[in-house]
Amino acid sequence: MNQRVADTIGRLEGFIATVDDALALSPEAAAFVHSLIFASGARRGLEIGTSYGYSGLWMASALSENGGTLVTVDHDPRKTEAARGWFESAGLGACVELRTGLAGDVLASLDGPFDFVLNDADKNNCIHYVELLEDKLEERAVVLTDNTISHVADLDAFVKWIRQRRDFRSVGVSIGSGMELSVKLGSS
Numbered sequence: 017m018n019q020r021v022a023d024t025i026g027r028l029e030g031f032i033a034t035v036d037d038a039l040a041l042s043p044e045a046a047a048f049v050h051s052l053i054f055a056s057g058a059r060r061g062l063e064i065g066t067s068y069g070y071s072g073l074w075m076a077s078a079l080s081e082n083g084g085t086l087v088t089v090d091h092d093p094r095k096t097e098a099a100r101g102w103f104e105s106a107g108l109g110a111c112v113e114l115r116t117g118l119a120g121d122v123l124a125s126l127d128g129p130f131d132f133v134l135n136d137a138d139k140n141n142c143i144h145y146v147e148l149l150e151d152k153l154e155e156r157a158v159v160l161t162d163n164t165i166s167h168v169a170d171l172d173a174f175v176k177w178i179r180q181r182r183d184f185r186s187v188g189v190s191i192g193s194g195m196e197l198s199v200k201l202g203s204s
Contacts, residue, residue, distance in 0.1 A: 017050065021077045024106035028070055040070035041136070041162060045192025049134060049160065050074040052197075056158060058132035059084030064119050064145055065137035066090035069099030075134060076108040087130075089115045089122045089137075120144060128152025136162040139170035143177050146198075150183070155202040159184075165194025 025046075032038040041049065053061065053075060061079045063072050066088040076086045090096050096116040103112045115122045119137045123145055131154040135142055142161055153159070161178075164171050178186045178198050186198035 017077050017081075018107075021073060021106045021108065024102060025070070025073050027105075028068065028073065028102050032068060032070060035068075038070070039065065039067040039136075041074075042192040045162070045195065046071055046074040048189075048191050048195075050078045052158065052160070053078035053132050054081060056132065056156075057082055058158070060128075060130050060154075061086045061132040061134070062126070062130045062149070063088040063134045063136065064123070065134075066099045066114065067095055069102040071134060071136065072099060072112065073102060073106055073108065075132075076103060076112050077106070079132075080108060080111045085111045085113065087113045087115060087126065089117070089119050091116065091118055091137075120148060123148040126152065129154045129157070131157045133157065133159045134162065135159055139163060139167050139174070142171065142174040146178065150200070153200045155200060157200040159198040159200070161196040161198070163193045164188055164196045165190065167193070171196070 032040055059082050061075050066072055072088045079086050093116045096114050100114055103109045129152055175196055178184055183201050184198045189195040189197050
């Protein structure tokens with residue numbers, strides 16, 4: 017990660033500490049996402065739940081190092097514009113496409129394929145979001161769903177659903193608020 021991105025992340029962490037509506041990964045979880053994207057070589061990422069852009073900065077940094085881009089979606093126009101400023105400040109504005117709207121509507125309108133998805137919006141719709149995306153995912157695409165420990169009651173049905181599917185291999189990761197790491201399998 018270059019210094020400009022790291023400095024922007026540090027400033028954004030300071031900002032997040034001053035507001036009560038920031039929904040962000042822990043720094044440890046964000047570093048995990050960055051490393052996973054970088055190591056996998058993912059080039060087309062999707063983030064469901066931009067908030068102020070904290071996880072998006074980590075994702076866009078790794079994706080840009082891989083020569084790729086990020087599409088990030090949030091329902092709140094105010095947060096979308098704030099996130100745009102953070103991406104520009106980090107020098108990542110050219111590789112990030114920000115979309116504002118209800119996640120289900122935006123996801124249905126997107127063209128694939130994607131090879132990395134951070135599923136971190138409203139927990140009651142996680143199954144619906146994966147269903148909307150399943151035909152837009154590359155073979156071996158990663159779908160990383162956040163908050164499986166902190167929101168276990170909300171995500172229990174999702175975890176059971178994704179783990180029983182034959183077209184995904186899925187496992188829990190005890191990092192941050194808990195994550196379900198699901199890999200899209202090929203059709204063989």
